[in-house]
Amino acid sequence: MPDTAPHDEHGEIAISAPHRELLDHVLDKWSLHVLNELCERPNRFNELRRAIPEVTQKSLTGTLRRLERNGIVERAVISSRPVAVEYRITPLGKTLRHPVDVLLEWATTHIGDIEHARATFDDADDGARP
Amino acid sequence: MPDTAPHDEHGEIAISAPHRELLDHVLDKWSLHVLNELCERPNRFNELRRAIPEVTQKSLTGTLRRLERNGIVERAVISSRPVAVEYRITPLGKTLRHPVDVLLEWATTHIGDIEHARATFDDADDGARP
DNA sequence: CTGTATCCCACGCGATACTG
Protein backbone atom coordinates (compact mmCIF):
# COMPACT_ATOMS: atom_id res chain seq x y z
CA MET A 1 0.00 0.00 0.00
CA PRO A 2 1.35 3.27 1.12
CA ASP A 3 4.91 4.01 0.81
CA THR A 4 5.18 7.64 1.45
CA ALA A 5 2.36 7.44 3.90
CA PRO A 6 3.38 8.03 7.43
CA HIS A 7 -0.13 8.33 8.73
CA ASP A 8 -2.75 5.77 9.21
CA GLU A 9 -6.28 6.84 8.79
CA HIS A 10 -6.56 8.30 12.27
CA GLY A 11 -3.69 10.64 11.68
CA GLU A 12 -1.55 8.34 13.70
CA ILE A 13 1.94 7.26 12.97
CA ALA A 14 3.70 4.05 13.46
CA ILE A 15 7.23 3.04 14.14
CA SER A 16 9.27 0.01 14.44
CA ALA A 17 8.49 -3.48 13.56
CA PRO A 18 9.94 -6.90 13.80
CA HIS A 19 13.22 -8.74 13.69
CA ARG A 20 15.95 -9.06 16.23
CA GLU A 21 17.62 -6.56 18.52
CA LEU A 22 16.31 -4.85 21.54
CA LEU A 23 13.19 -2.88 20.82
CA ASP A 24 12.33 -5.26 18.07
CA HIS A 25 11.74 -7.73 20.84
CA VAL A 26 9.34 -5.34 22.49
CA LEU A 27 7.45 -3.69 19.67
CA ASP A 28 6.00 -5.02 16.46
CA LYS A 29 3.96 -3.66 13.61
CA TRP A 30 0.80 -3.07 15.61
CA SER A 31 2.14 -2.39 19.08
CA LEU A 32 1.72 1.35 18.96
CA HIS A 33 -1.87 1.17 17.83
CA VAL A 34 -2.62 -1.19 20.65
CA LEU A 35 -0.73 0.94 23.13
CA ASN A 36 -2.62 4.01 22.02
CA GLU A 37 -5.90 2.28 22.64
CA LEU A 38 -4.94 0.79 25.97
CA CYS A 39 -3.52 4.05 27.22
CA GLU A 40 -6.98 5.54 27.10
CA ARG A 41 -8.85 2.69 28.71
CA PRO A 42 -8.81 -1.08 29.13
CA ASN A 43 -10.05 -2.93 26.09
CA ARG A 44 -11.44 -6.33 25.33
CA PHE A 45 -10.01 -8.37 22.49
CA ASN A 46 -12.69 -7.56 20.00
CA GLU A 47 -12.80 -3.95 21.06
CA LEU A 48 -9.23 -3.72 19.93
CA ARG A 49 -10.08 -5.38 16.67
CA ARG A 50 -12.81 -2.85 16.09
CA ALA A 51 -10.54 0.02 17.05
CA ILE A 52 -7.84 -1.19 14.67
CA PRO A 53 -9.74 -2.65 11.77
CA GLU A 54 -6.69 -3.43 9.65
CA VAL A 55 -5.15 -5.85 12.10
CA THR A 56 -5.81 -9.55 11.73
CA GLN A 57 -6.72 -11.83 14.61
CA LYS A 58 -3.43 -13.57 14.40
CA SER A 59 -1.38 -10.41 14.44
CA LEU A 60 -3.39 -8.88 17.24
CA THR A 61 -3.00 -12.01 19.32
CA GLY A 62 0.69 -12.05 18.61
CA THR A 63 1.09 -8.39 19.45
CA LEU A 64 -0.80 -8.77 22.71
CA ARG A 65 1.21 -11.84 23.69
CA ARG A 66 4.43 -10.10 22.99
CA LEU A 67 3.44 -7.00 24.92
CA GLU A 68 2.21 -9.17 27.75
CA ARG A 69 5.40 -11.17 27.85
CA ASN A 70 7.41 -7.98 28.05
CA GLY A 71 5.30 -6.65 30.88
CA ILE A 72 3.83 -3.82 28.82
CA VAL A 73 0.21 -4.96 29.01
CA GLU A 74 -1.80 -7.14 31.35
CA ARG A 75 -4.32 -9.77 30.42
CA ALA A 76 -7.24 -10.24 32.78
CA VAL A 77 -9.65 -13.11 32.28
CA ILE A 78 -13.10 -12.27 33.54
CA SER A 79 -14.97 -15.44 34.30
CA SER A 80 -18.36 -14.53 33.04
CA ARG A 81 -20.64 -15.96 30.44
CA PRO A 82 -19.20 -16.18 27.87
CA VAL A 83 -15.62 -15.63 28.91
CA ALA A 84 -14.40 -12.08 28.65
CA VAL A 85 -10.79 -10.94 28.52
CA GLU A 86 -9.61 -7.48 29.29
CA TYR A 87 -6.28 -5.98 28.32
CA ARG A 88 -4.78 -3.17 30.33
CA ILE A 89 -1.60 -1.20 30.12
CA THR A 90 0.85 -1.72 32.98
CA PRO A 91 2.88 0.91 34.78
CA LEU A 92 5.89 -0.23 32.77
CA GLY A 93 3.85 0.19 29.63
CA LYS A 94 3.03 3.74 30.59
CA THR A 95 6.69 4.61 30.82
CA LEU A 96 7.03 3.60 27.20
CA ARG A 97 4.62 6.26 26.11
CA HIS A 98 6.89 9.23 26.44
CA PRO A 99 9.90 7.87 24.56
CA VAL A 100 7.65 6.71 21.80
CA ASP A 101 5.90 10.05 21.63
CA VAL A 102 9.21 11.82 21.30
CA LEU A 103 10.09 9.64 18.36
CA LEU A 104 6.69 10.12 16.83
CA GLU A 105 6.97 13.83 17.30
CA TRP A 106 10.29 13.84 15.53
CA ALA A 107 8.76 11.90 12.69
CA THR A 108 5.87 14.32 12.44
CA THR A 109 8.13 17.33 12.51
CA HIS A 110 10.57 16.04 9.95
CA ILE A 111 8.47 13.99 7.63
CA GLY A 112 8.51 16.87 5.18
CA ASP A 113 12.30 17.01 5.20
CA ILE A 114 12.48 13.31 4.69
CA GLU A 115 10.11 13.30 1.78
CA HIS A 116 11.99 16.16 0.20
CA ALA A 117 15.25 14.33 0.66
CA ARG A 118 13.77 11.24 -0.93
CA ALA A 119 12.44 13.15 -3.90
CA THR A 120 15.80 14.80 -4.44
CA PHE A 121 17.64 11.52 -4.11
CA ASP A 122 15.29 9.66 -6.41
CA ASP A 123 15.39 12.41 -9.00
CA ALA A 124 19.14 12.40 -9.10
CA ASP A 125 18.91 8.69 -9.55
CA ASP A 126 16.51 8.93 -12.47
CA GLY A 127 18.52 11.62 -14.16
CA ALA A 128 21.63 9.51 -13.84
CA ARG A 129 20.25 6.41 -15.54
CA PRO A 130 17.78 7.03 -18.31
CA MET B 1 30.77 2.28 22.59
CA PRO B 2 30.01 5.69 23.84
CA ASP B 3 26.50 5.05 24.76
CA THR B 4 23.92 4.56 27.32
CA ALA B 5 23.07 1.21 26.08
CA PRO B 6 20.71 -1.65 26.32
CA HIS B 7 22.33 -4.73 24.91
CA ASP B 8 21.49 -7.85 23.10
CA GLU B 9 23.59 -10.92 23.75
CA HIS B 10 26.70 -9.39 22.30
CA GLY B 11 26.52 -6.24 24.34
CA GLU B 12 25.32 -4.23 21.41
CA ILE B 13 22.41 -1.91 20.90
CA ALA B 14 19.73 -1.42 18.40
CA ILE B 15 16.18 -0.55 17.77
CA SER B 16 13.88 -0.78 14.93
CA ALA B 17 14.22 -2.72 11.79
CA PRO B 18 12.45 -3.38 8.56
CA HIS B 19 9.05 -3.51 7.04
CA ARG B 20 6.47 -0.86 6.37
CA GLU B 21 5.38 2.18 8.31
CA LEU B 22 7.17 5.40 8.83
CA LEU B 23 10.33 4.90 10.80
CA ASP B 24 10.78 1.53 9.26
CA HIS B 25 11.47 3.43 6.08
CA VAL B 26 14.09 5.46 7.84
CA LEU B 27 15.85 3.04 10.13
CA ASP B 28 16.97 -0.52 9.65
CA LYS B 29 18.87 -3.08 11.65
CA TRP B 30 22.18 -1.26 11.55
CA SER B 31 21.15 2.38 11.34
CA LEU B 32 21.80 3.24 14.95
CA HIS B 33 25.24 1.76 14.92
CA VAL B 34 26.08 3.80 11.88
CA LEU B 35 24.51 6.91 13.33
CA ASN B 36 26.50 6.52 16.51
CA GLU B 37 29.70 6.37 14.53
CA LEU B 38 28.89 9.23 12.23
CA CYS B 39 27.76 11.45 15.07
CA GLU B 40 31.28 11.45 16.39
CA ARG B 41 33.08 12.06 13.15
CA PRO B 42 32.85 11.45 9.42
CA ASN B 43 33.74 7.93 8.45
CA ARG B 44 34.89 6.14 5.35
CA PHE B 45 33.15 2.99 4.24
CA ASN B 46 35.69 0.59 5.60
CA GLU B 47 36.07 2.57 8.77
CA LEU B 48 32.45 1.86 9.43
CA ARG B 49 32.97 -1.80 8.69
CA ARG B 50 35.79 -1.90 11.17
CA ALA B 51 33.75 0.00 13.74
CA ILE B 52 30.83 -2.40 13.31
CA PRO B 53 32.45 -5.74 12.63
CA GLU B 54 29.22 -7.74 12.58
CA VAL B 55 27.70 -5.90 9.63
CA THR B 56 28.14 -7.29 6.15
CA GLN B 57 29.09 -5.20 3.13
CA LYS B 58 25.71 -5.62 1.64
CA SER B 59 23.87 -4.55 4.74
CA LEU B 60 26.15 -1.61 5.38
CA THR B 61 25.74 -0.43 1.83
CA GLY B 62 22.00 -0.80 2.12
CA THR B 63 21.88 1.02 5.42
CA LEU B 64 23.97 3.89 4.10
CA ARG B 65 21.87 4.18 0.96
CA ARG B 66 18.71 4.26 2.96
CA LEU B 67 20.02 6.86 5.37
CA GLU B 68 21.32 8.88 2.46
CA ARG B 69 18.03 8.72 0.64
CA ASN B 70 16.24 9.92 3.73
CA GLY B 71 18.62 12.82 4.16
CA ILE B 72 20.11 11.48 7.37
CA VAL B 73 23.64 11.06 6.09
CA GLU B 74 25.69 12.54 3.28
CA ARG B 75 27.98 10.72 0.92
CA ALA B 76 31.03 12.60 -0.31
CA VAL B 77 33.22 11.11 -3.00
CA ILE B 78 36.78 12.23 -2.66
CA SER B 79 38.48 11.97 -6.00
CA SER B 80 41.83 10.72 -4.99
CA ARG B 81 43.58 7.59 -5.92
CA PRO B 82 42.18 5.22 -5.20
CA VAL B 83 38.72 6.67 -4.75
CA ALA B 84 37.71 7.47 -1.23
CA VAL B 85 34.20 7.99 0.07
CA GLU B 86 33.31 9.78 3.23
CA TYR B 87 30.00 9.57 5.05
CA ARG B 88 28.83 12.38 7.26
CA ILE B 89 25.75 12.98 9.31
CA THR B 90 23.49 15.79 8.12
CA PRO B 91 21.71 18.41 10.22
CA LEU B 92 18.54 16.40 9.80
CA GLY B 93 20.40 13.34 10.99
CA LYS B 94 21.49 15.17 14.11
CA THR B 95 17.90 15.94 15.03
CA LEU B 96 17.28 12.20 15.09
CA ARG B 97 19.79 11.72 17.81
CA HIS B 98 17.75 13.01 20.68
CA PRO B 99 14.58 11.03 20.06
CA VAL B 100 16.61 7.91 19.58
CA ASP B 101 18.57 8.55 22.74
CA VAL B 102 15.36 8.94 24.69
CA LEU B 103 14.20 5.58 23.45
CA LEU B 104 17.56 3.99 24.16
CA GLU B 105 17.53 5.51 27.60
CA TRP B 106 14.13 4.05 28.25
CA ALA B 107 15.40 0.70 27.15
CA THR B 108 18.43 0.97 29.38
CA THR B 109 16.38 1.97 32.36
CA HIS B 110 13.75 -0.70 31.93
CA ILE B 111 15.61 -3.60 30.43
CA GLY B 112 15.69 -5.20 33.85
CA ASP B 113 11.92 -4.92 34.23
CA ILE B 114 11.44 -6.39 30.80
CA GLU B 115 13.69 -9.32 31.43
CA HIS B 116 11.99 -9.97 34.71
CA ALA B 117 8.59 -9.84 33.05
CA ARG B 118 9.77 -12.27 30.42
CA ALA B 119 11.15 -14.68 32.96
CA THR B 120 7.90 -14.57 34.90
CA PHE B 121 5.84 -15.02 31.77
CA ASP B 122 7.95 -17.86 30.46
CA ASP B 123 7.98 -19.61 33.81
CA ALA B 124 4.22 -19.50 34.08
CA ASP B 125 4.19 -20.96 30.61
CA ASP B 126 6.51 -23.81 31.51
CA GLY B 127 4.63 -24.57 34.69
CA ALA B 128 1.42 -24.74 32.71
CA ARG B 129 2.68 -27.37 30.26
CA PRO B 130 5.09 -29.85 31.74
C1' DC C 1 38.89 0.83 -1.49
C1' DT C 2 34.02 0.85 -2.50
C1' DG C 3 30.87 -1.18 -3.99
C1' DT C 4 27.33 -4.62 -7.12
C1' DA C 5 25.31 -9.24 -8.19
C1' DT C 6 23.39 -13.83 -6.68
C1' DC C 7 21.75 -17.19 -4.04
C1' DC C 8 19.23 -18.52 -0.12
C1' DC C 9 16.94 -18.78 4.12
C1' DA C 10 14.38 -17.11 8.25
C1' DC C 11 10.57 -14.75 9.91
C1' DG C 12 6.83 -11.33 10.25
C1' DC C 13 2.42 -11.08 8.72
C1' DG C 14 -1.89 -11.85 6.11
C1' DA C 15 -5.69 -15.19 4.68
C1' DT C 16 -8.34 -18.79 5.91
C1' DA C 17 -10.34 -22.32 8.69
C1' DC C 18 -11.47 -24.37 12.98
C1' DT C 19 -12.46 -24.57 18.43
C1' DG C 20 -13.92 -24.07 23.53
Add this chain to the structure above:
DNA sequence: CAGTATCGCGTGGGATACAG
Protein backbone atom coordinates in the same frame (compact mmCIF):
# COMPACT_ATOMS: atom_id res chain seq x y z
C1' DC D 1 -16.17 -14.09 22.44
C1' DA D 2 -11.37 -15.18 22.26
C1' DG D 3 -8.54 -17.42 20.54
C1' DT D 4 -5.37 -21.67 17.91
C1' DA D 5 -3.68 -24.08 13.49
C1' DT D 6 -1.87 -24.01 8.86
C1' DC D 7 -0.33 -22.21 4.74
C1' DG D 8 2.04 -19.24 1.72
C1' DC D 9 4.44 -14.98 0.47
C1' DG D 10 7.38 -10.80 0.60
C1' DT D 11 11.35 -8.98 2.26
C1' DG D 12 15.45 -8.16 5.13
C1' DG D 13 19.72 -9.65 5.46
C1' DG D 14 23.82 -13.11 5.72
C1' DA D 15 27.40 -15.57 2.65
C1' DT D 16 29.94 -15.40 -1.27
C1' DA D 17 31.86 -13.87 -5.56
C1' DC D 18 33.06 -10.42 -8.70
C1' DA D 19 34.18 -5.37 -10.48
C1' DG D 20 35.54 -0.33 -11.22
